[in-house]
Amino acid sequence: MNRVIYEPDFDLSVVESLEALQERVTGCARCNLRAGCTRVVFGEGNPSARLMLIGEGPGADEDRLGRPFVGKAGQLLDKILAAVGLERFTHTYIANVVKCRPPGNRAPRAEEAEQCLPWLYRQIELISPGIIVLMGSSALQFLVDSRAKITGMRGRWLVSRSGIKIMPTYHPAALLRDASKKRPVWEDFKQVKEAFSNLTGV
Ligand code: SF4
Known part of the structure; x- marks a missing residue:
């Protein structure tokens, strides 16, 4: 699978708002993850955000609360954003590659991501960000290139077919597992903030 974001494989163009999309996704059972999770975690944030953050999938806290990035990793993300002058609900919209929790927090399988990605593609189209941060290997590999390694790709801008700037990190x-990764992520988010400021004047 090779792609640089945006290859919708089923037509969601008739879904014209995030609210309508969320309603559709809430009833989704396109893959087997839905049977093992508590609820669908659609995503949240500013629906007009110029900056979108995309992670892997809901964890236990997210599954329980129905919101993305609310556990320890989410709290750290909030701190990273704050350190560069950004706030999640004001400046960003946050979503994941898959919207149902994989069992035991394993990475999503290709067949699960393939079923879920059309929802994310439409979410991206409706939000229309200028910048997307891909957080982690799953987001990079499912949205950009299945062979890509996050260690080699992070910190370098990519551009989607529709012109969105993409920063893998x-x-x-x-x-949380490896503190030596904090410095590179800090550097990546400084680049993101600079691009965000250039785009928005904020
Ligand atoms: S992970 Fe995505 S495709 Fe699978 S059931 Fe949940 S919403 Fe549907």
């Missing part, structure tokens, strides 16, 4: 959960 480590997932915040990786920083």
Whole structure:
């Protein structure tokens, strides 16, 4: 699978708002993850955000609360954003590659991501960000290139077919396991903030 974001494989163009999309996704059972999770975690944030953050999938806290990035990794993400002058609900919209929790927090399988990605593609189209941060290997590999390694790709801008600037970086959960990744993520988010300021004047 090779792609640089945006290859919708089923037509969601008739879904014209995030609210309508969320309603559709809430009833989704396109893959087997839905049977093992508590609820679908659609995503949240500013629906007009110029900056979108995309992670891997809901964990236990997210599954329980129905919100993305609310556990320890989410709290760290909030701190990283604050350190560069950004706030999640004001400046960003946050979503994941898959919207149902994989069992035991394993990475999503290709067949699960393939079923879920059309929802994310439409979410991206409706939000229309200028910048996307891909957090972790799953987001990079499912949205950009299945062979890509996050260690080699992080910190370098990519551009989607529709002109969105894309910054791959480590997932915040990786920083909790390995503190040496904090500095590179800090550098990546400084670049993101600079691009965000250029785009928005904020
Ligand atoms: S992970 Fe995505 S495709 Fe699978 S059931 Fe949940 S919403 Fe549907």
